[in-house]
Amino acid sequence: LNTTQLQEGLRVAIDAQKRSYSPYSSFAVGAALKCKDKDLWVPGCNVENASYGGTICAERIAVFNAISAHDCRQFEAIVLVTKTKAGDLPCAFCLQVLSEFVDADFPVYSANQKEIVKQYKFSELLPHPFDKTNLEGV
Ligand code: THU
DSSP states (O other): OOHHHHHHHHHHHHHHHTTOBOTTTOOOOEEEEEETTSSOEEEEEOBOOTTSTTOBOHHHHHHHHHHHHHOOOOEEEEEEEOSOTTOOOOOHHHHHHHHTTOOTTOEEEEEOSSSEEEEEEHHHHOSSOOOGGGGTTO
């Protein structure tokens, strides 16, 4: 992805962050997931619940949104935005969910309110996901 595309991803993530429903943590998160072969960044924001456990992170919402609303299951990159200056990274639940749809070299970008501050490849964050093929033949 080029700089212009990444800037667009950051814009979509910041826009989604504004829609975050996070009255319990006050920690608004925005995500933008780039669909392969489409000029489309799919947004996600965290949606919290009074049960706490019912909360879903911005990254998973973006995945579910891409699949359910855009028929997109192949992704090129994700941009994650929080208020943290040094940037945050996806939690392990979100990495596990992403692992079904992305390659080891899938880029994960972390941004603050201004700019992208970190970049990792997926396998650095979750080198050994639970493998769905383990379920075959059970
Ligand atoms: N959260 C995300 O949306 N993404 C992450 O990667 C980490 C955490 C949300 C969940 C909860 O609404 C709030 O941030 C505080 O944990």
